[in-house]
Amino acid sequence: MPVQRVKFYQTGSFVVGNRLLPAEQRTVQSDLHRTNALTSGHRACQGCGEALGARYVVDAAMRAADGKVIAVNATGCLEVFSTPYPETSWQVPWMHSLFGNAPAVATGVAAALRAKGRTDVRVIGQGGDGSTVDIGFGVLSGMFERNDDVLYVCYDNEAYMNTGIQRSGATPPAARTMTTQAVGAEPGNAFGQGKNLPALAMAHEIGYVATATVADLRDLEHKVHRAMGLRGARYLHVLVPCPLGWGIPSGHTVRLARLATRCGLFPVFEAEHGEVTGVTPIRRRVGVEEYLRPQKRYAHVFSPEPRQDMIDALQARADRNIRRFGLLDGRPDEDGGDAPRRNDACCQNNTSCQNNTSCQNEAPCRSEEQS
Amino acid sequence: MERPFAITLDVGTSLANRTGSWRTQRPVYTTLIPPCNAACPAGENCQAWLYAAEEGDYRTAWERIMQDNPLPAVMGRVCYHPCESACNRGHLDEAVGINSVERFLGDLAIDKGWTVPAPATSTGRKVLVVGAGPSGLTAAHHLRRMGHEVQIREAGPLAGGMMRFGIPSYRLPRDILQAEIERICDLGVDLRLNCPVTDLRGTMRTEGFDAAFVAVGAHVAKHTQIPAGESARILDAVTLLRSMEGQDKPMLGRRVVVYGGGNTALDAARTAKRLGATEAVVVYRRTRDRMPAHDIEVEEALQEGVLMRWLSTIRQADEGKVLMERMELDETGFPQPTGEVEELEADTLVLALGQDADLRLLQDVPGVTIENGVVQVGDDLMTAEPGIFAGGDMVPSDRTVTVAVGHGRKAAKNIDAWLRGTTYQAPPKSEPATFDRLNTWYYSDAPRTVRPVLDAARRHSTFEEVVGGLDESTALFEARRCLSCGNCFECDNCYGVCPDNAVINLGPGQGYRIDLDYCKGCGICVAECPCGAISLEPENH
Numbered sequence: 030m031p032v033q034r035v036k037f038y039q040t041g042s043f044v045v046g047n048r049l050l051p052a053e054q055r056t057v058q059s060d061l062h063r064t065n066a067l068t069s070g071h072r073a074c075q076g077c078g079e080a081l082g083a084r085y086v087v088d089a090a091m092r093a094a095d096g097k098v099i100a101v102n103a104t105g106c107l108e109v110f111s112t113p114y115p116e117t118s119w120q121v122p123w124m125h126s127l128f129g130n131a132p133a134v135a136t137g138v139a140a141a142l143r144a145k146g147r148t149d150v151r152v153i154g155q156g157g158d159g160s161t162v163d164i165g166f167g168v169l170s171g172m173f174e175r176n177d178d179v180l181y182v183c184y185d186n187e188a189y190m191n192t193g194i195q196r197s198g199a200t201p202p203a204a205r206t207m208t209t210q211a212v213g214a215e216p217g218n219a220f221g222q223g224k225n226l227p228a229l230a231m232a233h234e235i236g237y238v239a240t241a242t243v244a245d246l247r248d249l250e251h252k253v254h255r256a257m258g259l260r261g262a263r264y265l266h267v268l269v270p271c272p273l274g275w276g277i278p279s280g281h282t283v284r285l286a287r288l289a290t291r292c293g294l295f296p297v298f299e300a301e302h303g304e305v306t307g308v309t310p311i312r313r314r315v316g317v318e319e320y321l322r323p324q325k326r327y328a329h330v331f332s333p334e335p336r337q338d339m340i341d342a343l344q345a346r347a348d349r350n351i352r353r354f355g356l357l358d359g360r361p362d363e364d365g366g367d368a369p370r371r372n373d374a375c376c377q378n379n380t381s382c383q384n385n386t387s388c389q390n391e392a393p394c395r396s397e398e399q400s
Numbered sequence: 401m402e403r404p405f406a407i408t409l410d411v412g413t414s415l416a417n418r419t420g421s422w423r424t425q426r427p428v429y430t431t432l433i434p435p436c437n438a439a440c441p442a443g444e445n446c447q448a449w450l451y452a453a454e455e456g457d458y459r460t461a462w463e464r465i466m467q468d469n470p471l472p473a474v475m476g477r478v479c480y481h482p483c484e485s486a487c488n489r490g491h492l493d494e495a496v497g498i499n500s501v502e503r504f505l506g507d508l509a510i511d512k513g514w515t516v517p518a519p520a521t522s523t524g525r526k527v528l529v530v531g532a533g534p535s536g537l538t539a540a541h542h543l544r545r546m547g548h549e550v551q552i553r554e555a556g557p558l559a560g561g562m563m564r565f566g567i568p569s570y571r572l573p574r575d576i577l578q579a580e581i582e583r584i585c586d587l588g589v590d591l592r593l594n595c596p597v598t599d600l601r602g603t604m605r606t607e608g609f610d611a612a613f614v615a616v617g618a619h620v621a622k623h624t625q626i627p628a629g630e631s632a633r634i635l636d637a638v639t640l641l642r643s644m645e646g647q648d649k650p651m652l653g654r655r656v657v658v659y660g661g662g663n664t665a666l667d668a669a670r671t672a673k674r675l676g677a678t679e680a681v682v683v684y685r686r687t688r689d690r691m692p693a694h695d696i697e698v699e700e701a702l703q704e705g706v707l708m709r710w711l712s713t714i715r716q717a718d719e720g721k722v723l724m725e726r727m728e729l730d731e732t733g734f735p736q737p738t739g740e741v742e743e744l745e746a747d748t749l750v751l752a753l754g755q756d757a758d759l760r761l762l763q764d765v766p767g768v769t770i771e772n773g774v775v776q777v778g779d780d781l782m783t784a785e786p787g788i789f790a791g792g793d794m795v796p797s798d799r800t801v802t803v804a805v806g807h808g809r810k811a812a813k814n815i816d817a818w819l820r821g822t823t824y825q826a827p828p829k830s831e832p833a834t835f836d837r838l839n840t841w842y843y844s845d846a847p848r849t850v851r852p853v854l855d856a857a858r859r860h861s862t863f864e865e866v867v868g869g870l871d872e873s874t875a876l877f878e879a880r881r882c883l884s885c886g887n888c889f890e891c892d893n894c895y896g897v898c899p900d901n902a903v904i905n906l907g908p909g910q911g912y913r914i915d916l917d918y919c920k921g922c923g924i925c926v927a928e929c930p931c932g933a934i935s936l937e938p939e940n941h
């Protein structure tokens with residue numbers, strides 16, 4: 030009979046805080062004295078995932094860099110709702126220039142700091158998917174290629190939301206936007222187009238690339254912490270549902286981000302120098318329908334006639350992700366190597382090990398389960 | 401102020417922008433009644449004491465139990481735990497082992513000699529409690545803690561009622577029972593043994609009692625007409641079980657037949673087995689699913705090798721044998737004789753057909769009504785005679801220790817109010833914390849390695865008394881499985897998930913407050929609260 034050596038918390042580690050955990054093991058967000066980099070009074074819509082994601086990321090970066098962070102922001106909702114001059118919600122040094130040049134501006138800030146010998150001050154660049162995937166992609170690629178000391182964060186809400194929901198290179202197939210209307214034989218965004226920016230970032234073989242969502246705070250904070258511990262160009266791609274653009278109730282932002290990962294459409298992983306080093310396995314898998322159905326941007330997929338062909342095509346995309354990243358067993362398909370696996374059914378016998386963070390254990394969980 | 405070139409305004413914070421004005425609905429922190437609490441006949445707040453136990457604060461957890469139930473170690477053994485049947489976690493993996501944690505806490509308290517404080521001052525009011533069963537003992541405990549003078553009069557030579565003279569010791573060791581009874585007496589409760597009350601009103605009047613709680617139980621075995629040969633050995637189950645407490649253990653022979661389908665029948669059969677019977681057969685008129693006995697007891701009896709003959713009655717008893725007739729259920733579910741008879745070897749026939757209450761002490765009390773052999777009481781447990789309350793097995797209800805304890809507690813509250821010339825108002829009940837109100841995503845799945853261990857621990861706790869209950873680590877584990885249904889457990893989710901930073905964390909133990917200046921009413925905190933402790937209410941503009 031196996032010996033019980035389990036630290037089993039009432040709510041595991043999925044919640045933001047947990048009074049049963051020692052303070053140092055709780056999240057940054059549970060901290061009474063978190064930076065609140067993006068404070069109240071901003072003009073984001075009710076339930077905005079981008080506002081939530083930005084606070085999660087910048088607060089974590091502030092903790093990791095001892096409060097010395099400069100943020101450079103591209104044009105987009107995050108900039109517009111936070112800083113209608115002369116008001117600002119930012120409680121960090123923050124700078125905005127243009128829609129398409131945030132990575133270049135961030136590079137410049139980093140260069141200036143280097144020139145001044147202030148390597149203790151860290152730079153993050155941030156923007157929406159439009160600015161990152163489309164108009165800012167050239168300068169971002171340059172930033173990657175030169176390995177400039179910037180963490181660039183894309184808050185991906187899968188369209189140009191600030192100007193009224195136009196398609197971006199990150200808009201998923203079948204989704205309705207103002208520029209991909211739900212009309213014709215192939216309603217919504219076309220299949221077979223668009224860009225996978227995490228993959229493009231990996232192709233630059235920069236030191237660190239990761240994806241995250243607002244539905245898994247611990248994972249997100251872990252990745253920001255990881256990234257801030259490294260120098261050079263780093264990239265973080267965070268899925269941030271947009272109630273307005275996706276057509277979901279404002280209270281369902283986190284729920285939809287969770288469903289996006291549970292169905293496999295949004296793979297959560299991290300990579301170093303072009304190789305996947307860890308994935309977050311799917312917990313409680315669902316089919317894509319469960320994720321698509323609550324969103325009005327996919328309404329035409331279900332009515333007036335269900336478009337089974339489109340559902341199947343989207344399911345195939347999810348299945349491909351699951352296969353490619355090993356999302357069910359936490360082992361990427363390609364290398365099959367010793368990527369650390371994250372598994373909520375893990376041994377938990379290491380107090381510093383929390384569900385959904387990299388297991389530091391020498392012995393993998395799986396073999397313990399079998400003992 | 402001097403401004404840089406082309407700058408006309410100072411930078412200000414967005415805090416000036418009160419986005420709370422956008423709101424059409426607002427989150428409100430609520431407390432819902434968890435299903436365990438709702439199901440507990442003793443009125444325990446299981447969720448609250450599990451909450452303290454989760455933190456390893458066993459003392460607080462135990463004290464929380466003691467506010468309702470002064471017999472946790474007993475209850476952790478004999479309660480049929482309706483809390484666990486109702487537990488929401490049952491929909492996820494398995495119900496929380498509430499009962500085994502209670503036993504752990506009860507035993508720990510006995511081990512450590514924990515006590516609750518005796519009242520600092522006396523109200524000068526005198527209450528008579530008749531009967532030292534679970535109901536009387538509980539009422540005495542609470543009344544004493546409220547500052548009243550309490551005297552218990554018990555007819556028997558020892559306190560405990562059916563806990564001592566009914567429930568066999570393999571399920572409830574007597575040292576445990578004794579320890580919990582003594583703790584009640586140590587509060588200053590005056591327990592008089594061998595002291596039956598025969599004339600309640602007379603006793604109250606001559607000795608100046610202001611109120612009385614009568615809980616004399618139901619001890620008179622019911623009988624049925626079974627033609628019996630002169631040398632047939634027939635015994636009733638309560639007598640058999642009571643004699644287990646004396647010096648001379650009863651002689652039952654090798655084959656024992658028990659007639660009846662309640663818990664008492666099973667305890668009689670299991671006791672017969674332990675007394676050396678090679679065969680103990682329970683004969684019951686209906687089918688297993690209609691047995692009044694609790695499933696756990698049937699299971700345990702079967703595991704111990706007790707045999708069951710369902711759909712059968714006893715027609716006749718003779719020396720060494722009984723005549724059994726097969727029954728059939730008619731369309732109304734009532735058993736009807738079939739005429740098919742069968743002989744069964746039996747050295748002793750034990751009748752376990754239920755018990756009646758002996759209510760002679762109330763015969764001179766005007767107005768007290770007795771229907772179906774039990775005393776009628778109001779919601780406040782008061783009889784028709786002002787100041788005389790009754791509870792436990794002698795009033796209409798389920799006959800369990802847990803119900804008896806619940807009555808004792810309820811009676812104490814009502815007697816206390818009555819003594820002060822008021823009536824007890826139970827606090828308003830909130831809505832139930834149903835499973836659909838939880839966001840179970842946030843609860844860890846029980847790791848597979850744990851379950852067999854836990855199962856083993858549970859098995860031991862239910863019938864291998866010698867092996868004992870949970871140890872500290874398993875009890876802590878079990879307590880931490882609680883989902884805290886409908887009650888904030890400070891997981892910080894609301895504080896974390898608000899995009900508007902509009903949830904104010906008031907610090908450990910203090911909970912949270914919504915900052916209505918900035919809350920836009922998006923509802924994420926409501927959707928992401930694991931335990932359903934936030935509700936969304938329309939804003940009235």
Ligand SMILES: Cc1cc2nc3c(=O)[nH]c(=O)nc-3n(C[C@H](O)[C@H](O)[C@H](O)COP(=O)(O)OP(=O)(O)OC[C@H]3O[C@@H](n4cnc5c(N)ncnc54)[C@H](O)[C@@H]3O)c2cc1C
Pocket residue numbers: 478479480530531532533534535536553554555556559560561562563566567568595596597598615616617618619638641663664667758761791792793794798799800801802804
């Ligand atoms: C064999 C058996 C097994 C059981 N097992 C369980 C179990 O596992 N779990 C469970 O929850 N319930 C069980 N029960 C039921 C449970 O024991 C009773 O429901 C419970 O004890 C009732 O409590 P009470 O206080 O109303 O009465 P009792 O426990 O019957 O106590 C009444 C007391 O009053 C005394 N008394 C009577 N008349 C007078 C008088 N005139 N003056 C003074 N004192 C008097 C009696 O001597 C007795 O001590 C079992 C019952 C039996 C018979």
Ligand SMILES: Cc1ncc(C[n+]2csc(CCOP(=O)(O)OP(=O)(O)O)c2C)c(N)n1
Pocket residue numbers: 079104105106107127128129156157158159160161186188189190191192197
């Ligand atoms: C060069 C230029 N072109 C167009 C615009 C208008 N514009 C402002 S924000 C925006 C879309 C932003 O989309 P995205 O980057 O996805 O951010 P989101 O608003 O979705 O967060 C556009 C097209 C601009 N500001 N500059």
Ligand code: SF4
Pocket residue numbers: 072073074075076077078079080106110186190191270271272273274
């Ligand atoms: S449009 Fe979408 S991204 Fe922009 S503020 Fe509203 S919810 Fe946020």
Ligand SMILES: [Mg+2]
Pocket residue numbers: 157158159184185186187188189190197
């Ligand atoms: Mg966008």
